[in-house]
Amino acid sequence: MSRLKQRSIDLYNWFEQRLGLGAPMIEAAEHEVPVSTSSWWYVFGSAATVILMLQVMTGILLALVYAPTASHAWSSLEFLDHNVRLGWFLRAMHGWGSDFMVAIVLIHMVQVFMFGAFKFPRELTWIIGVFLLLLTLGMAFTGQVLRFDQDAYWGLGIGASIVSRVPVIGGPLVGLMLGGPIIAGNTLSRFFALHVFVIPGILLALVGLHLWMVIRLGINEWPMPGRLVSRKTYVRDYHRLTEQTGIPFVPDAAWKDAIFAAAIMLAIVACALWFGPFGPTGQPDPTIIETAPKPDFAFLWIYAVLAYLPPALETPVLFIAPVLAIGAMLLLPLVSGEGEKHWSKRPIAVLMVSVIAVTLGVFTHLGTYTPWSPIMNAWTGDAVPAKYLHNRTPLERQGAIVFQNKQCRNCHSIGGSGGLRGPALDTLASHMTEDQIIRQVLQGNGNMPAYGNALSPSETTALVRFLTTLRGDQEPARDASREMVLKSER
């Protein structure tokens, strides 16, 4: 036994002699922190780091099965849910991990703000933290797109239409974001690269920097009302405090972090087991306009804000508000880097946090039930008028049902009721031949979506048979070119 112990010490020393990482790591872990920082209020940063590790691990496992192509992404998620053992659990952990991460990062930020921890000399730690929040939100958004389901498709569509409003360069920006003018395979490749390489790369590097600075500058001491921060004396005072009341971070302060992180992990597991994975909702199908797309939790409030804003205010609010908000967060420690740290002496700070929290909370709540799109199924409840079914073959009647089920009437009226986005179809067959109708339905045209993928061959046949009966009292349309051929053959 002691032989084994000696062997492992030898092995450790072999590596340590070459790497030299062990000593500084132990030193960093055991560095002295003021005893006041061993508090349940100081556990959110480490919990966010632990969730990040969870996201990296579950993300790698997901990438083993996920197919980042427009035609296979959705079905590879269905495959994970139903055909891979515990695949659904993996998806659920990654999805809930994401929601928890956004929440914990936000709570961490509020705590840091309330405790004045952004003040000298930790200004840069805060600024990098702001970027970490933005990157975390970026991960949440790009991750939602990778689901490539109805929610993702429409979420991205709305995102693109927001971007398109940027003055002058809006169009090119959308092209850059989507990899072309429409949401397609290129779009998914782009978001895959962002979600798997670009953003996590920057995120992990900045987390490293953030932690390095936390260790280097020391954990913020518990604020005392009346103890002001001054650039001249702070560092000296902090060192004196650590010398007088210092405890080693590991294990004396870190055990609370460990317990809290474990509790959060358990909560994520519980949510994953109880609620399961997010989506995928329906397959992304631009022809299904009767859908209520909903963004993930972190972005719900934006949609609610947009839904309630008067249209004229949308564009200014969309572009000015985020710039102001992010700018204010970045400038905060530079403007207010000294002075009082304790919340009881910073009433404006407390008021601001409360107002922002309540506003976000209310809009998030509204976001869970605001209808996102106009109600498009207004006419789908109407049956095809009886006179169009009179004296029809069974196939033609079946076509009438397809016509109804595929909600053609959202855009086309017959018998005077229906949408007005496309032309009324009452006398369609008097100016279109069967071939032309088939082409129109399968390939779409102008503002009409293509139904090639959304209709089976038998549905198409029935539908077109039905459409050819719609000609009022008029003669059916004839293909003039074919008649020429027939005549000349005669």
Ligand code: HEC
């Ligand atoms: C999103 C709205 C929309 C939906 C849904 C829709 N269409 Fe259309 N449709 C149009 C528009 C717009 C046109 C006009 C084509 C153009 O823009 O050139 C059109 C044209 C047509 C035409 C040619 C009409 C003509 O007189 O030239 C036919 C036939 C047609 N649609 C059939 C259908 C059928 C069948 C369905 C259901 C499977 C359907 N449409 C669903 C919007 C729609």
